[in-house]
Amino acid sequence: MHGYFFFITFIQPNCLPPQIGLPDYFQYMSEANKTFTLESNASKEAILSYHLDNGPFAVIEWDSAFRISRWSKKAELLFGWNSQEVIGLHYNDFNFLPKDEFERIKENINWIDVGSGNTLIIENKNYHKNGQFLHCRWHNSILRDKNGKMISIFSMIEDISDLKQIQENLRKSEERFQLAVAGSKDGIWDWDIANDLAYFSPRCQEFVGEQFDSHISGMEAFVKHVHPDDITSTINAYKLHLYERKEMQTEYRLKIADGSYRWFLVKGQAIWNKDGKPIRMVGSISDIHDSKQMEEALENSENKFNTVTDHITDIVNMIDRRGIIKYTNQSVEGILGYHPEELLGTHFLTLVHPDDQIRISERFHVQLNSKGPGTLIQFRLRAKDGSYVPFEGIGNVQLHHPALQSIIMISRDITIRKKAEEIIIASEEKFRSLVHNISDIITIISANGEIQYQSASARQIMGYEENGLRKRNIMEVVHPDDLQLVLTTFQNLVLNGGNSELKEFRLLNTNGEYFYIEAQATNQLNNPSIAGIVVTSRDVSIRKKAEAEKQSLIQELTKNNADLKQFSYIVSHNLRSPLTNLISMTNLLDMDTIKTERSLKLINGFKTTTTRLNETLNDLIHILLVKNNTNIEIKPLSFKLALEQVTQSITAVMENSGIELEIDFSGAPNVLFNQAYLESIFQNLITNSIRYKSPDRVPKVLIKTFKNQQDIHLVFSDNGIGFDMELVKDKIFGLHQKFHHHPESRGIGLYLIHAQITSLGGSISVKSEINVGTIFSIVFKQKMT
Amino acid sequence: MIPLVMCIDDDSMVQMLSEIIFTDHQFCKEVVKAYDGFSALQYFTDQSKLDSKDQQIPRLVFLDISMPISDGWDFLDKFSKNFPSMQPQSKIIVLSSAIHPEEIEMANAHPLVYKYFSKPLEPKHILALKMDPDFSQYFTVN
Numbered sequence: 008m009h010g011y012f013f014f015i016t017f018i019q020p021n022c023l024p025p026q027i028g029l030p031d032y033f034q035y036m037s038e039a040n041k042t043f044t045l046e047s048n049a050s051k052e053a054i055l056s057y058h059l060d061n062g063p064f065a066v067i068e069w070d071s072a073f074r075i076s077r078w079s080k081k082a083e084l085l086f087g088w089n090s091q092e093v094i095g096l097h098y099n100d101f102n103f104l105p106k107d108e109f110e111r112i113k114e115n116i117n118w119i120d121v122g123s124g125n126t127l128i129i130e131n132k133n134y135h136k137n138g139q140f141l142h143c144r145w146h147n148s149i150l151r152d153k154n155g156k157m158i159s160i161f162s163m164i165e166d167i168s169d170l171k172q173i174q175e176n177l178r179k180s181e182e183r184f185q186l187a188v189a190g191s192k193d194g195i196w197d198w199d200i201a202n203d204l205a206y207f208s209p210r211c212q213e214f215v216g217e218q219f220d221s222h223i224s225g226m227e228a229f230v231k232h233v234h235p236d237d238i239t240s241t242i243n244a245y246k247l248h249l250y251e252r253k254e255m256q257t258e259y260r261l262k263i264a265d266g267s268y269r270w271f272l273v274k275g276q277a278i279w280n281k282d283g284k285p286i287r288m289v290g291s292i293s294d295i296h297d298s299k300q301m302e303e304a305l306e307n308s309e310n311k312f313n314t315v316t317d318h319i320t321d322i323v324n325m326i327d328r329r330g331i332i333k334y335t336n337q338s339v340e341g342i343l344g345y346h347p348e349e350l351l352g353t354h355f356l357t358l359v360h361p362d363d364q365i366r367i368s369e370r371f372h373v374q375l376n377s378k379g380p381g382t383l384i385q386f387r388l389r390a391k392d393g394s395y396v397p398f399e400g401i402g403n404v405q406l407h408h409p410a411l412q413s414i415i416m417i418s419r420d421i422t423i424r425k426k427a428e429e430i431i432i433a434s435e436e437k438f439r440s441l442v443h444n445i446s447d448i449i450t451i452i453s454a455n456g457e458i459q460y461q462s463a464s465a466r467q468i469m470g471y472e473e474n475g476l477r478k479r480n481i482m483e484v485v486h487p488d489d490l491q492l493v494l495t496t497f498q499n500l501v502l503n504g505g506n507s508e509l510k511e512f513r514l515l516n517t518n519g520e521y522f523y524i525e526a527q528a529t530n531q532l533n534n535p536s537i538a539g540i541v542v543t544s545r546d547v548s549i550r551k552k553a554e555a556e557k558q559s560l561i562q563e564l565t566k567n568n569a570d571l572k573q574f575s576y577i578v579s580h581n582l583r584s585p586l587t588n589l590i591s592m593t594n595l596l597d598m599d600t601i602k603t604e605r606s607l608k609l610i611n612g613f614k615t616t617t618t619r620l621n622e623t624l625n626d627l628i629h630i631l632l633v634k635n636n637t638n639i640e641i642k643p644l645s646f647k648l649a650l651e652q653v654t655q656s657i658t659a660v661m662e663n664s665g666i667e668l669e670i671d672f673s674g675a676p677n678v679l680f681n682q683a684y685l686e687s688i689f690q691n692l693i694t695n696s697i698r699y700k701s702p703d704r705v706p707k708v709l710i711k712t713f714k715n716q717q718d719i720h721l722v723f724s725d726n727g728i729g730f731d732m733e734l735v736k737d738k739i740f741g742l743h744q745k746f747h748h749h750p751e752s753r754g755i756g757l758y759l760i761h762a763q764i765t766s767l768g769g770s771i772s773v774k775s776e777i778n779v780g781t782i783f784s785i786v787f788k789q790k791m792t
Numbered sequence: 793m794i795p796l797v798m799c800i801d802d803d804s805m806v807q808m809l810s811e812i813i814f815t816d817h818q819f820c821k822e823v824v825k826a827y828d829g830f831s832a833l834q835y836f837t838d839q840s841k842l843d844s845k846d847q848q849i850p851r852l853v854f855l856d857i858s859m860p861i862s863d864g865w866d867f868l869d870k871f872s873k874n875f876p877s878m879q880p881q882s883k884i885i886v887l888s889s890a891i892h893p894e895e896i897e898m899a900n901a902h903p904l905v906y907k908y909f910s911k912p913l914e915p916k917h918i919l920a921l922k923m924d925p926d927f928s929q930y931f932t933v934n
Contacts, residue, residue, distance in 0.1 A: 734830075
């Protein structure tokens with residue numbers, strides 16, 4: 008019965024794995040199916056057994072308890088056990104499944120129990136009876152009854168051990184090939200000759216600067232890059248290999264990416280089919296341009312060689328393996344002063360500077376064992392006059408070259424270059440010492456903010472050693488509050504080039520404190536010798552601190568000043584009211600009732616003192632107003648009118664004194680000033696002249712004005728008693744500086760006009776001589792700021 | 793009574809008041825008035841030219857500080873330089889209306905200053921001086 012189910016299930020296409028060999032099996036089973044329908048039940052089993060035993064696969068049938076119920080002949084062959092040994096055994100009962108496969112098998116069994124699916128293909132390892140591993144692919148078909156309960160499992164097992172091995176080998180070989188292709192300096196090509204499809208490795212494509220599509224490119228696509236002169240010889244080399252199986256190794260010139268030609272060596276190996284027809288060819292190409300050129304140079308005739316070497320400025324020597332000079336070109340005469348023949352047969356080391364001899368000798372012996380050109384080396388050679396000349400040379404070992412059999416030494420006089428280098432070094436040192444000695448920090452920053460260089464001055468200011476911040480990002484040491492500004496400025500500079508200036512931002516020093524700097528940055532990214540942003544920064548902490556101190560000092564002073572003014576007002580006003588009372592009282596006193604002389608004297612003194620106090624207080628209030636008046640009206644004034652105003656108000660005093668005024672306002676009739684101040688100036692100066700007039704002569708005053716540049720000058724001179732300049736010095740315009748014991752002197756008039764003039768930007772000075780007179784010079788600033 | 797006292801002050805009212813107090817307390821026989829340091833020095837210069845028996849050197853000088861032209865400090869400087877011989881004879885008392893503690897300290901610290909009195913001059917000052925051993929010789933009780 009279950010045979011029926013089995014075939015129905017088995018021939019469903021989805022149970023057929025698409026692996027190699029299965030189409031054949033499918034065909035076979037279809038035929039078996041046909042046969043099966045014709046026979047009786049009993050013979051059905053016999054026929055099935057026969058077919059299973061003779062089919063391509065090993066077949067094992069398991070019952071519902073996973074015990075073996077069928078073990079085909081092929082199974083015996085594959086696993087080594089015969090059917091008698093294993094029928095009725097559970098798969099755990101003998102050494103059939105490796106332990107590490109158990110878990111997987113269990114999972115699959117669960118799936119069989121629970122699931123409704125009927126096919127299961129798994130690959131796993133099995134043991135042969137002799138203990139060997141087998142890689143098997145199991146095609147499991149689950150037979151179920153009408154209720155879906157499992158009856159048995161039919162497993163058809165395919166040995167895939169060989170396949171696995173092949174796959175593994177292929178993978179490894181493919182990997183090796185890929186590695187070889189990727190790592191090789193040579194280009195690799197692979198040509199499917201039958202279809203003319205060629206694969207060219209990336210290196211090949213790099214050589215010629217063209218990309219090839221390996222699905223459509225033929226050999227022609229590459230050969231077109233071969234130099235026209237080399238085409239025929241190349242094709243011949245291919246033909247000889249493909250049809251006469253001669254070794255394929257030829258040289259040709261390829262047109263490379265930049266349009267020039269370079270020499271390449273091509274090697275190849277073809278694969279032929281059994282008919283002897285080439286089907287595939289694999290090969291490599293390698294760049295041999297440099298060595299080819301060297302050879303070409305060497306292959307030139309000696310004559311040509313001499314012609315060339317004698318006309319170049321480099322010294323060309325040929326030295327044998329002992330170091331003996333075999334040949335020297337003409338240049339040696341120009342540079343070192345020796346005739347070429349003089350040097351023949353001498354050891355080259357005798358020409359080398361003693362300090363260089365060991366180094367050069369070592370190099371010489373190392374190179375003896377190599378072939379071809381060595382590396383550049385610097386040394387000094389002794390000239391005929393005993394001086395040493397710096398050279399740079401390269402040796403080319405050609406001891407095995409049939410024509411040369413020597414080491415060719417090409418040396419170039421580098422005196423000029425050395426000198427230039429020295430100058431550069433000196434200038435570099437100059438720059439360094441400059442950088443070391445200046446207090447500015449010089450920092451070179453790359454475009455990403457990384458510090459490339461920082462001068463030694465960073466130590467004094469920031470505490471970092473020279474280059475101590477190297478490789479760190481400048482933004483790490485910028486104060487967080489300044490970061491946005493610095494970053495924006497820096498980015499703008501990187502993007503737009505030019506210069507930027509940053510006033511005041513904070514950087515972190517090694518003590519963990521921030522300090523203020525001012526920086527100037529220049530974009531030198533495009534300058535190859537700098538390739539960075541050059542930042543010159545200066546510590547401005549001290550300036551910053553001083554500014555802050557100044558600011559707070561000004562604030563304090565302003566406050567003090569305001570307090571003092573307030574105090575002065577209070578004092579003046581509070582004094583005024585009791586003072587006015589005193590004045591009223593002295594005026595009301597009836598002097599006739601005072602009889603004693605002593606009392607009379609005292610009361611008179613009291614009256615005088617009170618009057619003086621009143622005057623002093625008025626003066627002080629007046630000064631306060633001048634000092635504090637910020638809203639003084641400035642307008643053009645006539646000197647003449649202002650003077651008239653004053654003379655009218657003090658007519659009586661002037662007439663009493665007999666003073667004579669001489670006026671000359673023609674030089675400057677008008678002035679830009681404050682009217683009250685100008686009148687105050689005239690009044691104070693005139694009363695001053697009257698007060699200090701000489702008792703011996705008629706008081707005379709000369710007032711003169713004139714213009715000087717922007718300003719207007721006023722000169723006021725009198726012929727009074729004058730004063731001793733030595734004694735007075737700079738005190739004359741000070742407060743309460745009196746210079747006479749004149750009863751009316753209060754020492755305040757000059758202070759007042761001084762305050763008035765200077766408050767409007769002008770100045771006043773004085774000259775005096777005892778018994779000759781006094782001259783006041785006043786400058787009125789006309790350009791108000 | 794002290795034979796001669798000098799008052800150096802630019803304020804004539806101060807001079808007058810001092811004179812009244814001196815008279816009331818029978819303090820001195822005579823007063824020399826100087827209105828600034830300069831004229832006070834001039835007095836000493838004039839005296840120094842006389843024979844010593846004719847010289848009239850004040851035994852006591854009342855000196856104001858704030859004065860025009862030549863102030864109290866100026867007087868002290870020049871007096872100490874120019875008249876060393878008269879210094880033991882003439883005791884100087886600074887009589888000032890200064891309210892700055894600095895100025896008072898400066899005056900007290902000056903080697904030539906005998907005492908410092910704050911203005912105004914009062915009878916108690918005079919009484920104290922009469923009791924002072926340096927001057928008590930002039931005030932013997934008859």
